[in-house]
Amino acid sequence: VQLQASGGGLVQAEGSLRLSCAATGGTLSGYTVGWFRQAPGREREFVGVLSMNGVTAVYSDSVRGRFTLTRDDAKNTVYLQMNSLKPGDTATYFCASTYRNSASRSTSGYETWGQGTQVTVSS
DSSP states (O other): OEEEEEOOEEEETTOOEEEEEEEESSOOTTOEEEEEEEOTTSOOEEEEEEOTTSOOEEEOTTTBTTEEEEEEGGGTEEEEEEOSOOGGGOEEEEEEEESSOSOOOSGGGOSEEOBOEEEEEEO
16 A cells, blocks of 8 residues: 655645545555654654544644544545644654554654655744
8 A cells, every 4th residue: 555645735824734645555444544744854753643443543742732633444545634733833744554553653653654745834
């Protein structure tokens, strides 16, 4: 399976974007899906992770209450709804999947990665 992240763009502060992580060549059903982001000159950091059944989501402190993860297994897609965006959210966002039933905050916890999608938040 391959993952493709999309939906990034340029938005003003306090605006919203919805990122999508679509699977091709296979299914996301039965996989835990995480999102990470990486700003220039910084390490890739954990944003959130959604359980296989879509019931449990874990978020980083910096996005909790503003970002929401959902999944539509019929469409093989996981969504990251981002509200109240801040300039500090500017980064390239990556989705990743793992067969493990665990809410890993580490990049090493995921086997498959999509290419990134750029999110830029202007002040």
